[in-house]
Amino acid sequence: MEAEMIDVPPQSKKLQKSSQPLQRITIKSPEHSYSHLKMTFDPPLDPPGMVDAITWRTTLTNSLMQYLGVVGSAIRIDILHIEGDEAVLRLPTTDVVKFGAAVSGFVGTSEGRSVGFKTLGDSAFLMGLIGRAKKEHTWNGFGN
Amino acid sequence: MTPLPKCYISVHKSPEKTISPHPFNHLVDLLLPTDLYQLISNDSESSSALSKPLRCYRMSIPLSVIVETEFLTKYIKTGNVVMLSKGRIDIDNVFSLNDGILRLSLTKEAYEKAGLTGQPTRFGNTGPKKRHNRHLVEINLRDPAMLHGKKGFDRIVWSFQNKLNKKVDFLFCDLDQQKSPIDCPILAALGATPRQIQVPEVTASSPVKVPSFDSPPGSVPQGGGTSLEAEYNREVWRDWAMHVYEWLALANWGPADRVIAADNIDSYLSTYAVDHGEYEGETGMGLTRVRFRGMIPAAWILEVWRTVEKLVSSVSVGNRKGWFSLTVHGFENSLISWDKSAHGSMTGGENGYTLLSIPQKDEGNAEAAKILTFEVVGSQDEHS
Numbered sequence A: 001m002e003a004e005m006i007d008v009p010p011q012s013k014k015l016q017k018s019s020q021p022l023q024r025i026t027i028k029s030p031e032h033s034y035s036h037l038k039m040t041f042d043p044p045l046d047p048p049g050m051v052d053a054i055t056w057r058t059t060l061t062n063s064l065m066q067y068l069g070v071v072g073s074a075i076r077i078d079i080l081h082i083e084g085d086e087a088v089l090r091l092p093t094t095d096v097v098k099f100g101a102a103v104s105g106f107v108g109t110s111e112g113r114s115v116g117f118k119t120l121g122d123s124a125f126l127m128g129l130i131g132r133a134k135k136e137h138t139w140n141g142f143g144n
Numbered sequence B: 001m002t003p004l005p006k007c008y009i010s011v012h013k014s015p016e017k018t019i020s021p022h023p024f025n026h027l028v029d030l031l032l033p034t035d036l037y038q039l040i041s042n043d044s045e046s047s048s049a050l051s052k053p054l055r056c057y058r059m060s061i062p063l064s065v066i067v068e069t070e071f072l073t074k075y076i077k078t079g080n081v082v083m084l085s086k087g088r089i090d091i092d093n094v095f096s097l098n099d100g101i102l103r104l105s106l107t108k109e110a111y112e113k114a115g116l117t118g119q120p121t122r123f124g125n126t127g128p129k130k131r132h133n134r135h136l137v138e139i140n141l142r143d144p145a146m147l148h149g150k151k152g153f154d155r156i157v158w159s160f161q162n163k164l165n166k167k168v169d170f171l172f173c174d175l176d177q178q179k180s181p182i183d184c185p186i187l188a189a190l191g192a193t194p195r196q197i198q199v200p201e202v203t204a205s206s207p208v209k210v211p212s213f214d215s216p217p218g219s220v221p222q223g224g225g226t227s228l229e230a231e232y233n234r235e236v237w238r239d240w241a242m243h244v245y246e247w248l249a250l251a252n253w254g255p256a257d258r259v260i261a262a263d264n265i266d267s268y269l270s271t272y273a274v275d276h277g278e279y280e281g282e283t284g285m286g287l288t289r290v291r292f293r294g295m296i297p298a299a300w301i302l303e304v305w306r307t308v309e310k311l312v313s314s315v316s317v318g319n320r321k322g323w324f325s326l327t328v329h330g331f332e333n334s335l336i337s338w339d340k341s342a343h344g345s346m347t348g349g350e351n352g353y354t355l356l357s358i359p360q361k362d363e364g365n366a367e368a369a370k371i372l373t374f375e376v377v378g379s380q381d382e383h384s
Helices: A013-017 A053-068 A093-104 A126-133 A135-139 B015-019 B034-046 B063-067 B069-077 B108-114 B151-162 B185-189 B228-252 B298-313
Strands: A023-027 A032-042 A078-083 A086-092 A108-110 A113-123 B006-011 B025-033 B055-062 B081-085 B094-098 B101-106 B135-140 B167-174 B193-196 B201-204 B287-296 B324-330 B351-358 B370-377
Touching (some): A023 B228, A053 A093, A053 A108, A086 A093, A086 A126, A126 B025, A126 B228, A135 B167, A135 B287, B006 B228, B015 B298, B015 B351, B055 B063, B055 B287, B063 B151, B101 B108, B108 B135, B167 B287, B228 B287, B228 B324, B228 B351, B228 B370, B298 B324
Antiparallel strands (some): A023 B006, A032 A113, B025 B287, B081 B094, B101 B135, B324 B351, B351 B370
8 A cells, every 4th residue: 555644734824934944743652741749748747848749759659559569569650749738740641630630539547647638730742731730829929 | 512612832923923812811921941031030130121110000990981981992992901700701790901902791680681782602601592691792982983973882881881880800901001001090090909919939849850842753733644653653742742731731830740840749649750851961951930919911921922032032041042932821711712703601711821942952044943823712712
């Protein structure tokens, strides 16, 4: 069969003027997905402190173990950023659904406190999470 | 299965075509090397287009205010404004106004009460039995028939005064205010609280690792046929582009812990690594993020891009011109994303774009800078 190439999308006249043609691709199923989580404590941490990476790792592993057993603990999670009691995580897109269910239903204990997660956002693209994390600021901060 | 969000990556797409049709923006991040920022910061602050005051407003008004003669004439018929109401698209009643077109995304109950003509919305109608739960009413207020005294218009006014008469929180930005930045009595009477947009939050970071902005040799975004080798080359380009995009997001995030040059986390906790680029050197590179918030008009964003582009083209850091990127986040609850593409939210209503200007080594070429455009839309969006 003659291979039909879909090299260059149809161009408007304006574009043809520029020497370089427009090239465009679509990413539909990226390798990774991202999740922005907050670790919640009851009673709350006083003062609200930093949760370190080791605590995140062990608590996440616990939650995945509890919900999915050994299969769950094998999900590869990268801790990309930690800010106070919030963290930005990267995980394989294929495990997103399992992961979401595991963390949302998790209740554990740590040093006499019960621990849980609050999902602040998740997206297949990390950039999407930034806009969502900051949306509330747009409505506040008026009057100056 | 729920539809997936998408990312469109374009090379050589004109920035204007991405920026201008995207009316509802709430966060703009300009990211560039600190060295470069220091060279251009004085000039960019004094640049005429960016130094004029630009305000957006928050106000709590009923819809009927929009169709009052004074407001209608000043801001819609002769002027141009963007407005967006607070609320969750797919759940609440959400109203938006841009280019004279008022869009109302209404729940079933509100739609039936309002008695205005609309159509089922493109998204948010996935309830049981696929009934049409939400409707979209589009009114072009610039239409010559949209005047007090005309039947159709009076019907709309009646509906706004008697049915959709609850006060709604709106964000408002006048697109013409750069020409005449005088305080407006109409807005003052409505109790609108202003917010300056052009005062940015500038954050300089400690040195971070920077990836290579040159695609791997041989890799191409498109073309090459169906052979295995061509498939491989496209795959390599895709991976590179996504890596750069992921890195840009991490760098915009503060920057995130993992891109900081001094970071040495155990691979048990994270396996993320930046692909080394030629920018990096031994110690990494300091970055500056300039962040604008508010209801930001697209025309102003384009002005920012052009100003920076012009300033950057006249300076060079080291042996190469500098790179810079601009990221814009759209409102999650806007009714449209780009142009007239319907927009919904469901699991995530992200709609935004990132432009990255990559200087080329070839100095002889006038069109040396290459622009990489990343456009992201959530699962519920018509933009393509």
